Amino acid sequence: MRITHYRTLTTVHDWGRPVGDANGVYADGRVRVPIVVVETDEGITGVGLGPHADIENVFAAIEGEDPRSVTTLYDRMLRQVFKAGHAGAVFGTIGALDTALWDIKAQAAGEPLWRLFGGRDRRVPAYASALDIALDDDEFVATYQEYADLGLRAAKVKGGLDIEQDRYRLTTVRDVLAKANRGARPSVMLDVNETWTRKQAVRHVNEIERTLDLTWIEEPVRRWDAEGHAAVGRGIRASVATGENLTGLEQHRALISAGAVDIVQTAAVWGITHFLRVATLAHAHDLPVSPIGTTPVGLLHAATSVPNHLVSELQDLRPPCGVSVDLHVEDGAYVLGDTPGLGLRVDEEAIAAASHLIPDPLAGGSHIRPERAGRRLHPDETLNA
Missing domain, CATH: 3.30.390.10 (Enolase-like, N-terminal domain)
Structure with a gap:
């Protein structure tokens, strides 16, 4: 071939x-x-x-x-x-x-790829991640209720701009998940996407931890700042999660060697072989790994054979337009199917028909770093304006 x-x-x-x-x-x-x-x-x-x-x-x-x-x-x-x-x-x-x-x-x-990798269990534990920072309170609750109805007992909230808003959102999602799971204690995480300085990170998380048990804080400082991540980790109780934006094993090595990361993350977009190598490096340091991605199907298959896999991100419950995936979600986990390969298929006619919906890459979005990121004294109210 x-x-x-x-x-x-x-x-x-x-x-x-x-x-x-x-x-x-x-x-x-x-x-x-x-x-x-x-x-x-x-x-x-x-x-x-x-x-x-x-x-x-x-x-x-x-x-x-x-x-x-x-x-x-x-x-x-x-x-x-x-x-x-x-x-x-x-x-x-x-x-x-x-x-x-x-x-x-x-x-x-x-x-199926999970079987080829030597996976024994097709179930991959998941946590809810709604990219929710722009939702109003009612939308926020309704969105996480949908995840809760699928048995998810962990959720990651987007934040970092307003301590009180973050505290409220984290408490709200905890209560939604706990109610759906008959009072079982859920895990809640906060993702700030590199928007803080080291001091801001410690101060913000310490304030939240006065009233809430935070499982992890994600990307509290810039992705390459090993010393900064280590400083944040020493100053808080929560675990530090990072790595989704690191492009290469050598970039992960610096943070792991510095003791700067507790939950090692890789993004689905960087591929399966990268994930497997990062997972092995993390395993050598007794660290868990957690895949990130909107449609992380490749890393889900690989995760079934990785001994230190912790949990995988579940974002939207629907795949991109024209894409179908042989998996479903139940009881808080992805369940992979038996279709040979990834179980991922594309419908090129459907993709062509939706071409008018594709946004301009230069339009606004979370891929563009704000001019004053890390230099805010007060809450940013523009996202919910």
């Missing part, structure tokens, strides 16, 4: 409500979703969700190769962009191609 071609698509994830975080909001709830499709000479195609940046150059490293040699091809792609570097969107392109190759490998074996 040989890799012959690739195709790129872009679809839209339409949440039907505003979504975002401390950095910004997609007011109409529509977010771009790039897709890479890899073709082979035996008719098997693989799908990866991720960027297309510099894909012609990256694909040259794997064209004509046997797609089943996935981890070796992953390293070939890294070497292909050695001089310019593999960080940022290019790392996402490598991740999308890597995910598509794992999809092909499992399809060729006639097995």
Whole structure:
């Protein structure tokens, strides 16, 4: 079997409500979703969700190769962009191609990827994550009630701009989940998406912890700040979670070596091989891993075989337009299906029909860092204006 071609698509994830975080909001709830499709000479195609940046150059490293040699091809792609570097969107392109190759490998074996990885249990524990910072109070409760009805007992709230608002939201989601689970104690987490300085982080979390048991604080300071994460960890009771925006094993190594992270995260967009390597590094330091992503199907399959997997993020309950996934959610967990490969399929006609909904990448959203991030003295009321 040989890799012959690739195709790129872009679809839209339409949440039907505003979504975002401390950095910004997609007011109409529509977010771009790039897709890479890899073709082979035996008719098997693989799908990866991720960027297309510099894909012609990256694909040259794997064209004509046997797609089943996935981890070796992953390293070939890294070497292909050695001089310019593999960080940022290019790392996402490598991740999308890597995910598509794992999809092909499992399809060729006639097995779902979780089985190929040696997973025993197709259930992957999940926590609710609604990208909820722009919701009003009624919308917030209704959204998390939907997650609670699926048996979820943990939730991550977006915040970081207003201590009192964060305290209220965290307490509210705790009560919603506890009521749905007959009083069982839920876990609540706060994600501030790199919006604080070190001192702001310690002060903000200490204030919340006066009245609430916070399971973890996520990305309290800039992603690369190992010393800062360590300082925050020493100053609070909650665990520190970070890593979703780190593009390479070497970036994780610095934080883990500094004792700066308690929950090691990787994003689905960076690919399966990256996740497996980060999970092994974390396991060597007795640290748990937790995948991040809107549609993290590749990492869910991999998580079934990782001994230190803790819990995976569950964002929207619907996949992007034109994308279907063989999994469902029940009793607080993803349940993976038996379709060979990832169980991920794309309907290109549906994607083409929805093309008018795809937002301009230069439009506002949480991917653009605010000018005064980390330099606010007072709550920011603009997100709910």
